[in-house]
Amino acid sequence: MRTPYYETTIHKQIREKREDRKERIRTDIERYGDEVLNSDEMKEAFSQTHHQWSTVGEHTLRVAFASLMLSYALKKLDIKVNIPAVVVGALCHDLGILGRKEKFISAKEMSREHPKESVTVARELVSEMPEKTEDIIERHMWPAGQSKAPNSIEGAIVSVADKYSAVKDIVKGSDVKKTGLKYLARDEKDRIRKFLKGKM
Numbered sequence: 001m002r003t004p005y006y007e008t009t010i011h012k013q014i015r016e017k018r019e020d021r022k023e024r025i026r027t028d029i030e031r032y033g034d035e036v037l038n039s040d041e042m043k044e045a046f047s048q049t050h051h052q053w054s055t056v057g058e059h060t061l062r063v064a065f066a067s068l069m070l071s072y073a074l075k076k077l078d079i080k081v082n083i084p085a086v087v088v089g090a091l092c093h094d095l096g097i098l099g100r101k102e103k104f105i106s107a108k109e110m111s112r113e114h115p116k117e118s119v120t121v122a123r124e125l126v127s128e129m130p131e132k133t134e135d136i137i138e139r140h141m142w143p144a145g146q147s148k149a150p151n152s153i154e155g156a157i158v159s160v161a162d163k164y165s166a167v168k169d170i171v172k173g174s175d176v177k178k179t180g181l182k183y184l185a186r187d188e189k190d191r192i193r194k195f196l197k198g199k200m
């Protein structure tokens with residue numbers, strides 16, 4: 001027989017802390033990433049498969065989540081982190097991959113060139129690019145390939161979050177894996193909202 005679960009005070013505190021952190025992440029992503037979240041590119045991102053079972057959109061949001069978790073941890077250690085730059089950098093870092101079949105002739109070329117393409121997309125979407133953002137995006141592939149190493153703490157955060165999230169994309173999968181559908185015809189805004197609420 002299953003033992004009934006009684007929430008202790010400590011469990012309650014942990015749960016509330018987690019909820020507060022999710023809320024903080026949600027607020028930061030929506031506050032600084034509004035232009036990117038509401039773009040056609042972001043919509044399209046949920047239709048393009050990425051890292052085997054995921055989509056560019058889901059991966060993008062995972063990277064933003066993980067980047068902010070790291071940023072808050074560093075801030076607690078009194079390390080200054082530019083949050084708007086982290087959010088915009090994370091949300092735009094892979095948008096240059098969109099339409100990859102038309103843009104790149106090989107996987108190798110895509111891996112090398114998509115960061116520059118992502119900078120171009122970011123410039124189009126974001127009216128005031130936070131300082132450091134272009135470098136964050138351009139160097140996010142490090143240490144993979146021939147990418148230059150990040151030149152800011154924010155760049156290092158997004159690079160690490162990107163690798164962590166890529167593993168999570170593959171292990172955790174997504175609706176693409178569950179349904180076997182390559183291209184989902186759902187309302188992407190709803191998907192973004194669900195993700196921001198931690199339901200994906």
Ligand SMILES: [Fe+2]
Pocket residue numbers: 093094114140141
């Ligand atoms: Fe990338």
Ligand SMILES: [Fe+2]
Pocket residue numbers: 059063093094162
């Ligand atoms: Fe990525």
